[in-house]
Amino acid sequence: MTKTVFITGASSGIGQACAEVLAKEGYNLLLCARRLNRLDILKEKLNSIYPHIKIHTFELDVRDSEQVQNQINGLPEEWKTIHVLINNAGLSQGLDPIQDGDIGDWDRMIDTNVKGLLYVSKAVIPLMDTANGAHIVNLGSIAGKEVYPNGNVYCASKHAVDALTKAMRIDLLSKGIKVTSIDPGMVETEFSEVRFHGDKERAKSVYTGVQPLTGTDIAETILFVITRPAHVNINDLLIMPTAQATGTIVNRK
Ligand code: NDP
Numbered sequence: 106m107t108k109t110v111f112i113t114g115a116s117s118g119i120g121q122a123c124a125e126v127l128a129k130e131g132y133n134l135l136l137c138a139r140r141l142n143r144l145d146i147l148k149e150k151l152n153s154i155y156p157h158i159k160i161h162t163f164e165l166d167v168r169d170s171e172q173v174q175n176q177i178n179g180l181p182e183e184w185k186t187i188h189v190l191i192n193n194a195g196l197s198q199g200l201d202p203i204q205d206g207d208i209g210d211w212d213r214m215i216d217t218n219v220k221g222l223l224y225v226s227k228a229v230i231p232l233m234d235t236a237n238g239a240h241i242v243n244l245g246s247i248a249g250k251e252v253y254p255n256g257n258v259y260c261a262s263k264h265a266v267d268a269l270t271k272a273m274r275i276d277l278l279s280k281g282i283k284v285t286s287i288d289p290g291m292v293e294t295e296f297s298e299v300r301f302h303g304d305k306e307r308a309k310s311v312y313t314g315v316q317p318l319t320g321t322d323i324a325e326t327i328l329f330v331i332t333r334p335a336h337v338n339i340n341d342l343l344i345m346p347t348a349q350a351t352g353t354i355v356n357r358k
């Protein structure tokens with residue numbers, strides 16, 4: 106049976122890498138993000154390499170609860186059976202002490218990382234094929250395991266994801282839906298550019314002298330997690346670059 110994976114935030118970074126890795130493995134893909142044009146380019150590329158898989162793209166802002174309900178309830182019938190949900194859409198905005206934090210940045214992080222994950226999960230869970238291995242993978246972070254200077258609200262949002270993963274594991278136990286948190290350290294994507302509001306130079310400096318993880322490293326880890334035998338659930342996986350010990354301790358060359 107061909108399984109369907111629903112990936113939020115597939116227009117960049119880890120989400121895009123998940124689409125690429127899972128397409129290669131023969132999964133059908135439901136891809137969403139705000140930048141639909143990027144998703145359509147990705148779909149065309151993947152379908153030219155893997156013509157046997159099906160891909161459906163749609164525009165979604167996970168912060169908009171009504172849009173999330175309408176878009177997911179309105180999916181074509183053939184896309185209404187979902188095996189794996191990857192709650193990947195997320196962002197960090199700003200890196201300032203709490204007393205100097207920007208309220209707009211705080212809202213965007215909490216609305217996307219916490220409320221968006223909740224809205225999408227609530228809409229997708231009723232569509233999950235519990236008879237054939239249903240699995241939710243949440244993108245947490247090292248920032249959900251520890252708090253580092255100026256990380257305040259981003260860290261709080263990822264601690265909330267950590268709590269929600271544990272809560273989902275309990276609440277979805279009787280349905281047989283697996284739940285996993287994937288918690289990366291530094292991954293080089295558009296993440297830092299978004300965090301620094303488009304400042305490419307500052308974003309680049311985050312990765313100076315260190316080999317960060319790639320989106321593909323995380324996608325391959327997710328592939329491993331979702332292909333374990335039916336009786337095995339990986340609850341939580343912290344994955345770091347070799348040169349990074351904690352959120353802030355990095356061995357730069
Ligand atoms: P990117 O910025 O490269 O990708 C983020 C993705 O999220 C994009 O596809 C973006 O799509 C999507 N997104 C953001 N806001 C929304 C929204 N409101 N609605 C729908 N989609 C949205 O970053 P990463 O790939 O690095 O980040 C992916 C996840 O991994 C995030 O949850 C992040 O917190 C987490 N993470 C990242 C780490 C890193 O070091 N990079 C480490 C640990 C965790 P679009 O803009 O088109 O909507």
Ligand code: 8X3
Pocket residue numbers: 245246247248256289290291292352
């Ligand atoms: C992203 C990694 O270290 O910037 O979640 O918090 S970090």
